[in-house]
Amino acid sequence: MQIGPNCLELFYDGLLHGWGHLVDHRGGGERRLSATFRGDWDGTVLTLDQSWEPEGSSPERRLWRIRPTEAGYVGTAADVVGQAEAKWKDGRLRWNYLADVAVGGQAWRLACEETWQPQTANVATVEVRVSKFGLLIAEIHLILSRDKPNAPA
Numbered sequence: 001m002q003i004g005p006n007c008l009e010l011f012y013d014g015l016l017h018g019w020g021h022l023v024d025h026r027g028g029g030e031r032r033l034s035a036t037f038r039g040d041w042d043g044t045v046l047t048l049d050q051s052w053e054p055e056g057s058s059p060e061r062r063l064w065r066i067r068p069t070e071a072g073y074v075g076t077a078a079d080v081v082g083q084a085e086a087k088w089k090d091g092r093l094r095w096n097y098l099a100d101v102a103v104g105g106q107a108w109r110l111a112c113e114e115t116w117q118p119q120t121a122n123v124a125t126v127e128v129r130v131s132k133f134g135l136l137i138a139e140i141h142l143i144l145s146r147d148k149p150n151a152p153a
Contacts, residue, residue, distance in 0.1 A: 008066070008073060008093060008116070009046050011124060011146070012039030018126070020142035022054045031055040035142060052142075081109065092117045108132060122146040 018035030084097030095114035
């Protein structure tokens with residue numbers, strides 16, 4: 001897949017399915033993870049509805065509103081503090097943001113570093129590193145595939 005303008009918007013426009021695993025560094029071990037992403041690009045804003053379910057846990061959901069910028073992208077979601085920012089580096093789109101997440105009945109402010117890397121026009125990998133107070137507490141490794149493939153780039 002060609003990296004450049006509209007790359008993210010074109011990939012996420014439509015239905016995608018994801019599979020991977022979540023590593024809980026707080027002693028929870030490693031669990032399988034499934035996800036469904038549904039995106040809608042209106043020419044200005046990418047609305048991305050993410051749903052994911054770690055094995056043995058309740059489903060979680062985040063609704064993003066993402067806009068392209070000169071340097072990459074900015075995005076907002078209900079649990080994201082301020083806005084997330086993304087920039088291209090070494091063929092990967094690197095997101096950084098803070099999110100308020102419920103953990104054990106409490107709200108934790110977590111730092112998220114997310115890397116999105118297209119593999120083909122229809123497949124991408126996503127890695128998320130989640131930390132609190134600078135300590136890594138969880139990682140997510142996900143492979144995303146489009147429901148209806150795009151023509152090869």
